[in-house]
Amino acid sequence: MRNYDLITPEGTKDLLFGECIIRRDIEKTLLDIFKSRGYSEMITPGLEFFDVFNLNSSYFPQENLYKLTDSKGRLLVMRPDSTMPIARVIATRLRDAMLPLKLCYNQTVYRTEPALKGRSDEIVQAGVELIGSQLKIADLEVISTAVEALKAFGMEFSLEIGNIGIFKELVSKLEISDNVKEKIRQNIEAKNFPALNDLLDTLGTNPVTTALKKLPALFGGMEVFDKAEELMPDENIKRLLDELRDVYIDANEICGGDGAITVDLGLVNKTDYYTGLVIKGYLQGHGEEVISGGRYDKLISEFGYDVPAVGFAINVNGVAKVIEKNGVFPALPRTDVLVYAEEGCEVAALKAAQELREQGFIVESALFDDLESARAYAMDKKIAKVVVIDESDEEEQE
């Protein structure tokens, strides 16, 4: 049998030194932002019952889940997402909590990705969930949190909004099977105009099919709303579009010109449990979105508690990748002082080191039994000061 004791599974990696600092910096920056806005952090288990992710509307295909069984033979999964477990908690332990609830998290999710594609199976996501408000101000609060988070990385960014309700309303007007609806959705998601046109042509020409054909092309700035307006077949859908326009205008003002706010009416992703507003965030230089979120007013009711919610998650690995690519490595925190103990003075040296730490220095104890090695170590680590503790007194050196 082959031994795999020296490597990590595909899609996972060890993080060292700078990589680790970047990761933790991003996480801290994000959690600080979330907490400064009143979100309380929560932690859900890494293992959940498969059933949590296998509701009526199964958003996570089982082939993409890491599965195992508990001691009773019940099927467990490694959490592929944080929003569903949080929905479970809200529908159970937080059922009687006062609304709105503002929760945030920073935890790993696991999904099996195709091999040899350079993707991670283990992704850290930091995000917020705002539960119990359907007001526009809730959408704007989440958008402005996302903008603040994107701004914090100091790179060119853009935030994109859409409303999946427009697509859902449109297809509901067609008398077609769920299968065909799903095909239409796939083609809109992939902006596959040739296939979308062919498919819709078979359903006849009417205002609904005309609008659906145009949906994936309707992305960009303010001009999108003017183009979309005349395509919307009824007042109900026009109202959704108007609401989105209001959000777009406000979001632009919130962003204040630091990044771009754009709109895409063709944001209709499969794993979305979203019902209304959808948001995506992009950083220049990264080939995938780093923020994904939206309004999911029906998800928690699948756990038995009917309450609206909106939120988003940031892919921390993605952000780290861009930061590393742009070469903005943060400086490693450097040790200020190395304390060397002559034989018999170990306790005195440890105490002296502690005293220096209390003065605010970063202090290491030298783990050598000769001064030469300790000096060489200090030289290699660029430690400016070596303090030698012997029986008489202390001696300082550069």
Add this chain to the structure above:
Amino acid sequence: MNKPIRIALTKGRLEKDTVGLLEKLGFDCTAVREKGRKLILPVPDGNLEVVLAKANDVITYVEHGVCDLGVVGKDTIMEMEGKFYELVDLGFGRCKFALATKKGYDFYSGYGIKTIATKYPNVARRFFEKKGMDTEIIKIEGSVELAPLLELADGIVDIVETGTTLKENGLEVIEDVAPISARLIANTVSLKLRHAEIDGLIKLIEENL
């Protein structure tokens, strides 16, 4: 000046057709035509950069966003799948996926599980899944036509252009699987962040197809 839009072309026939199209649009593709062994080539007046790659790699580079656009056959897209926008059917590189067997062989008869040889296992699997038919699929790297002749397989799922190779080897198409042509694909983020430039290019392409 912004950094150029990077477009990955599938080496070979699609590359020639695409360069022809770009020249029709008025771009100076001299560097691409006289490429030697270079793999990244500038198209100066269009602020474009052409990358030459194998079909599967075109998709990989576009998915990761290291190339903004790509030209690749629908055959490769169907086999690989992935997350990108499939924007334009470029119309050239037309052919089809088809199921072929030895001439006169009654493929759908009998209870036995049929064996299919193919270079495109995902395409073949999906085709038979849709029919609710269990099949055994064997991946072949070279001339798939050999497999039924050597009696390794009952049939093949492969790309058919003119059908000459099939005919010369005593095989025939018994069913079409899907039409194929070259597609222009785009990275999902590039299309958003460089909307104006890419949109301009696409409009130009669509006018000249």
